[in-house]
Amino acid sequence: MKLVSWNVNGLRACVKKGFLEYFYDIDADIFCIQETKLKEGQIDVDLxxxxxYWNYAEKKGYSGTAVFTKxxxxxxxxxxxxxxxxREGRIITLEYENxxxxxxYTPNSQRDLxxxxxxxEWEDKLxxxxxxxxxxxxxxxCGDLNVAHQEIDLKNAKSNIGNSGFTNEEREKMTSLLASGFIDTFRYLHPDAVDRYTWWSYMNKVRDRNIGWRIDYFIVSESIKEKIVNADIHSHVLGSDHCPILLEIDL
Structure with a gap:
């Protein structure tokens, strides 16, 4: 089974920048998106x-998630x-037989925290x-979890300690979740991979220089870790400040 997750940072804008080309090319069984920034009826995507399945935020042009599944x-x-x-349209759960x-789409703690x-509180509830x-x-x-878990997961770790997405508190919540019986699939297969990021600031040339953060994840129950076939980051795909991530798993 092939799954993809992508924070599109506004689906209408992303569609104009190649979303559908990537969608059809990757041919995922399940395709998850975050930060759709839509109200119901604002876009008609023929897939x-x-x-x-859509979860819209009450606030216009904000947050939102969707799942497209075969x-x-x-x-x-x-x-x-x-x-x-x-109220922010941040979670969709699909139940399958197995x-x-x-x-x-995890809330951002914001620049001033x-x-x-x-x-x-969200992390505890989740x-x-x-x-x-x-x-x-x-x-x-899966999704945009808005945290770089370890120093290996962002380019400039030392200068970002304590900043939104790299506070000790946020990182500890991720550590606690993984310790409770879950696996970060990318790190499971690529424990030492460096310079593999999923988000880059829109500041000048930041993405060109690969000054990024890995904040998008596929996390699975430890009981199915042996079924993981592939976990990858498609950093070559543009259209958003995030790139898509891939999980292939035998479910």
Whole structure:
């Protein structure tokens, strides 16, 4: 099974920059996107052979997630639970016979860390959610998780310590999640790979010089780590400040 995740930073803009060409070329079984920046009805993407599931933010032009899949899920849910409103459109969960797919756009703690407290509360809630799913069947968790976990995951680690996406608190939440029974698929297959990033600032020539961060992930239950076939980063693909990531897994 081939899965792709991509923060498109506005789907309408990304479509104008080659999204559909990449989509059809990669021919994923399941394609997850984040930061759609859409309200319902603002775009009509014709994707023959795929079912489409969207989670829109209440705020216009903000956040949002979607999943395009060749396989009809058993159930689809939005947010952490039906009882709890998730106003920013950040989570979609598809249940299949053998696994759960959880597509997430993690809140950014913001440059001045104004949203760090909210972010850490989110991480605790998400971990509890993933662990509950994992008790039922394995989980494939993906998306823009807005954290570079280790120093190897960003170009200028020393100068970014304490900055949004590289605070000790955010990194510790990722460490805690992985220690609870999950695998970072890219690091599992490529433990020593350097200069492999998924996001670059729009500042002048930053992407050309590969001054980036790896903040987009496929994370899976440890129980299915032996089924991982390939995990890759398609940094050559433009159209967003993020690039797509790939997971091939025998599910």
């Amino acid at each position: 023959p052979g795929y079912l489409q 396989y009809k899920p058993l159930t689809v849910s939005y947010g952490f639970s039906p009882e709890e409103s998730e 696994f759960y797919l959880v597509n997430v 104004a949203r760090l407290k909210f972010r850490l 971990k509890k959610y993933l662990l509950a799913l994992n008790e039922k069947k394995p989980v494939v968790y």
